[in-house]
Amino acid sequence: MSEQVLQYLKTNRAYFLKRLFEFLEIPSISTDSNYKKDMEKAADFIVTYLQEIGFGSAEKQPTNNHPLVYGEYNGAGKDAPTVLFYGHYDVQPADPMELWHSNPFQPEIRDGRLYARGASDDKGQVFMHLAVFEAFLKTEGKLPVNVKVCIEGEEEIGSENLYNILQEHQEQFSADFAVISDSGMVAKNQPTILYGLKGFTGLEITVKGPDHDLHSGMYGGAIRNPIMALSHILSSMKNEEEFITVDGFYDDVEPLSSKERKMMAAAPTEDFAKSAGVNQTVSEKGYTPVEHTMGRPTFEVNGIFGGYQGEGTKTIIPSSATAKITCRLVPGQDPEIVQKLLEDHIYKVAPSGVEVHVEKEKLSAKAYKVEPDHPLIKKAAEAYSKAFQAETVYVRMGGSIPVVEWVEAIYGMPIVLLGFGTPEDRLHSPNESFPLDSFDKGMETIVYYWNSVGN
Amino acid sequence: MSEQVLQYLKTNRAYFLKRLFEFLEIPSISTDSNYKKDMEKAADFIVTYLQEIGFGSAEKQPTNNHPLVYGEYNGAGKDAPTVLFYGHYDVQPADPMELWHSNPFQPEIRDGRLYARGASDDKGQVFMHLAVFEAFLKTEGKLPVNVKVCIEGEEEIGSENLYNILQEHQEQFSADFAVISDSGMVAKNQPTILYGLKGFTGLEITVKGPDHDLHSGMYGGAIRNPIMALSHILSSMKNEEEFITVDGFYDDVEPLSSKERKMMAAAPTEDFAKSAGVNQTVSEKGYTPVEHTMGRPTFEVNGIFGGYQGEGTKTIIPSSATAKITCRLVPGQDPEIVQKLLEDHIYKVAPSGVEVHVEKEKLSAKAYKVEPDHPLIKKAAEAYSKAFQAETVYVRMGGSIPVVEWVEAIYGMPIVLLGFGTPEDRLHSPNESFPLDSFDKGMETIVYYWNSVGN
Incomplete structure (x- = not known):
């Protein structure tokens, strides 16, 4: 018909x-x-x-x-x-x-x-x-x-x-x-x-240092560098094994069943490395890239900026640095709880000598x-x-x-x-x-x- | 007269x-x-x-x-x-x-x-x-x-x-x-x-990831994030005690004599925190801010950029991230040797799944x-x-x-x-x-x- x-x-x-x-x-x-x-x-x-x-x-x-x-x-x-x-x-x-x-x-x-x-x-x-x-x-x-x-x-x-x-x-x-x-x-x-x-949540971190860009010769060694402080914060949130190192982040994650892992393995998925133009994929230790993209939460820095971005060199300690972060969440995770965990972690690890501000993304989803x-x-x-x-x-x-x-x-x-x-x-x-x-x-x-x- | x-x-x-x-x-x-x-x-x-x-x-x-x-x-x-x-x-x-x-x-x-x-x-x-x-x-x-x-x-x-x-x-x-x-x-x-x-040297690190910005939902969990990779590299170069953690960096540094430390302590130096507008100073462990600015080498990230920098959120894995770095050197240090040590360190710690390029600053000084x-x-x-x-x-x-x-x-x-x-x-x-x-x-x-x- x-x-x-x-x-x-x-x-x-x-x-x-x-x-x-x-x-x-x-x-x-x-x-x-x-x-x-x-x-x-x-x-x-x-x-x-x-x-x-x-x-x-x-x-x-x-x-x-x-x-x-x-x-x-x-x-x-x-x-x-x-x-x-x-x-x-x-x-x-x-x-x-x-x-x-x-x-x-x-x-x-x-x-x-x-x-x-x-x-x-x-x-x-x-x-x-x-x-x-x-x-x-x-x-x-x-x-x-x-x-x-x-x-x-x-x-x-x-x-x-x-x-x-x-x-x-x-x-x-x-x-x-x-x-x-x-x-x-x-x-x-x-x-x-x-x-x-997946669900979704996000936030923006701004690290404020000196109230104006400083001459790196006159102040280098006395004033905390906001970009370096931000790098320390970010690198404390996900390790090189793609594991998110924020306390409690995985607590409510619904585990992948072996049935699901089989279904995922059976799906003829794309060649991630080829379509992204990189020489190799990465994924959370213990999971394949397919399992990670489909069924495990992720943490991405979507953008970062601070200090001098033009050609050549400008010898400053910049006054601030900002990073935009979003997470993709899996069943079990509550976006607001995750957002709070991220925020708490950031304030906890923030180095001395700078002020750290977290602006939470308003829209999120389970x-x-x-x-x-x-x-x-x-x-x-x-x-x-x-x-x-x-x-x-x-x-x-x-x-x-x-x-x-x-x-x-x-x-x-x-x-x-x-x-x-x-x-x-x-x-x-x-x-x-x-x-x-x-x-x-x-x-x-x-x-x-x-x-x-x-x- | x-x-x-x-x-x-x-x-x-x-x-x-x-x-x-x-x-x-x-x-x-x-x-x-x-x-x-x-x-x-x-x-x-x-x-x-x-x-x-x-x-x-x-x-x-x-x-x-x-x-x-x-x-x-x-x-x-x-x-x-x-x-x-x-x-x-x-x-x-x-x-x-x-x-x-x-x-x-x-x-x-x-x-x-x-x-x-x-x-x-x-x-x-x-x-x-x-x-x-x-x-x-x-x-x-x-x-x-x-x-x-x-x-x-x-x-x-x-x-x-x-x-x-x-x-x-x-x-x-x-x-x-x-x-x-x-x-x-x-x-x-x-x-x-x-x-x-002080002397001077510098370089620029560019971390290249995917050949275009990727949807963080479709690729997150499979592709290394260049900003995160750059954060790991940077945070491996100086720790939160303001010590430069690059092998050999301090090898040729002429130590501060106690006579010099006394002269430095006697100088009525500026209130660094006040003139920079920060709540506290920092300095290399074991040295005062004055000693660090005057007589110990420094490492500063002068600028950083990558991914989305506009208002709000863009859920991408960015294709690249760049940081500009300069160091101030003290007597004993050779700018070219230091530059080489930094470069070697960067390539050594660079995570898999991204390409790292180092561009050396041409002008440097002892x-x-x-x-x-x-x-x-x-x-x-x-x-x-x-x-x-x-x-x-x-x-x-x-x-x-x-x-x-x-x-x-x-x-x-x-x-x-x-x-x-x-x-x-x-x-x-x-x-x-x-x-x-x-x-x-x-x-x-x-x-x-x-x-x-x-x-």
Whole structure:
């Protein structure tokens, strides 16, 4: 019964790519207020599309910042389940622009991949759902499921407004389960059930030393160097065996079961070293890189700065140094507790002669995990396998999607992560892309899935 | 016999300050090619001044970059000694401009201090010598000493051209001894004999990780973080007791004698914590801050950068991190050997999974030390004490003046550091200033000194 829907997608492929290009051409960068109009334009694109294909109620709902696109379809009837479909239309900034091989907002197809900012994260994946809705409605006249569409414009900046809206309008968003396509597969054309995501927390350390940069000859030997103090603090937090040396950090970590370690080992994961361009991987002692990225917490310094950064030499003791830190958390860990442990550690090890300030990241999230053998997950695995003609693997991933934790915490509904990205997509980096294979087989997967869960 | 010379300086004080203001108004920033014309203008100012007062041969001598001002006075006669007087007319850049309370190139007197870039380092001190030359020549018709004036325009960028000129034109610059006024006193109005300076070396460490910034969720746990790797390297080089933990670093250090430690303890040095705006000082275990700054080698990280440095959070593993390091060296240490020890240490401790590159600073210098009881030093101490009406103290200082080492190495002549700066001068920082007390009493010191060494 999916035949004519799939045929419609095939017949109109050129048209769908054209519309997707239109969508990707809009620089919907949520973090930069210069793009406020483009954010509206991207939201309007989705509203118009939804209305054209039969979501008559689709509209932009204002928030304190960028609008939320919301629309309902109730034509599947009372016996059919209702799904909350979530995605986001905002993208990360494209800079550094000079590293792109083509304009990030002029999509280009090269070697079977579509290059554009947002091609994979998440405009490309959102659009696949729009196309599948259209294909069902234009051929069979109806969808197999009732749908609540929720496409936000603030995922890349923390989804703060969505969090409030989800809490305040629980009736509007309640559903039997949720489907989110904002993730990926472990390898191109390798159907992947993502049954866990990491949580997230962070903080910024600023070490203040002298009230102005000092001449290193006149003060060197009497005044603590803030960069050196910061280096001592940072190096006390993770050792060279990639073990996080902060008291209590691992206390609540849910251990990896041998069943999970087997599933992780079975997944044909990417060659991390090759795709990162390094000569070897590293990982926590006792765990493989795959186990560490999927199922063990991480600690990363995302940025550092202090003192003279220009060419050549400036012989100063700088007045301050700052480091930005984020952690990815696993089930069991509470972001606020972890944040407090990190903060306590920093103040405890801070050397004398400098002032240390910790600024805690406000947005954080717990990890998410669903049982791999939940019926809705099993059906997703079957749809994947049928479309991609391959056995589906089960993995957890190191990324965080805060909305997943919130939907689970507020609504208690099961969440199916139906992602089609690949490890080569370069999310958040120059030359983001999405394979056309994922575009075609992904839409096929979605068609099978709606049919399967609708019946 | 100094009376009429001193009277001339007093009578014409307003005129001298006016001419000094003219000199300071020229933004002679040697490091920035936008100021090339101003560099010529500053050199012209000195040449004109010297010619007006009686140094008929004064001229700009071209170099590969900024001109050297050279002039001779031989009117003291064959029996009088010849002194090589060195100073520099170039200044450090003034940025960050927003931290200045008055325009760095519009000198202003506030609370007995003259505020301007170069007021202390070194245009203010150079000008005092010009004024004293004028006072002698306009009153007594002659100077007590023969003089070779050498005022360069590249001190703040390493004096590379001067180094070549000093080697190639040894006859031109040979003299009985040298006088340099490019340093300071341990406290305002505290006459200070500076009998030692530190040497200098440096290098830059770059840690290269992934070939692009990575998503910390997808790669965290598999890829070494370059900032963390750099922190481990840096923290392995100096411990929290301010001891440099690089094998062999202290091997050739000439120990501080108990006589020197007594002299250092006797010097009324500045309140380091107060002038740096920190709550406490630090120093190498076993040494006081004064001993460490004056007589023990130091290791400073002057700058660090890597990854995301904007507002908020960016969850990446950055592709690289860089730190700039300089060391101040003491007598006995060879800059090239020390540089090699640092480099070897860095490569030895570099963690796996990243590439570490060391770029060695090309310009370096050995430390300088003269015997505190050399007759020319004793006479300087007497001149200081007479002018400032206070006992002269003997110290070494943490700064480096490469030309001092070169003059000693090439010419073997004694060097007298006749400095009048104070610890509050904020050299190289916003709001550089120079006390008018130093201006008046400093000129008086110079008058006594020329009379003393000339007879």
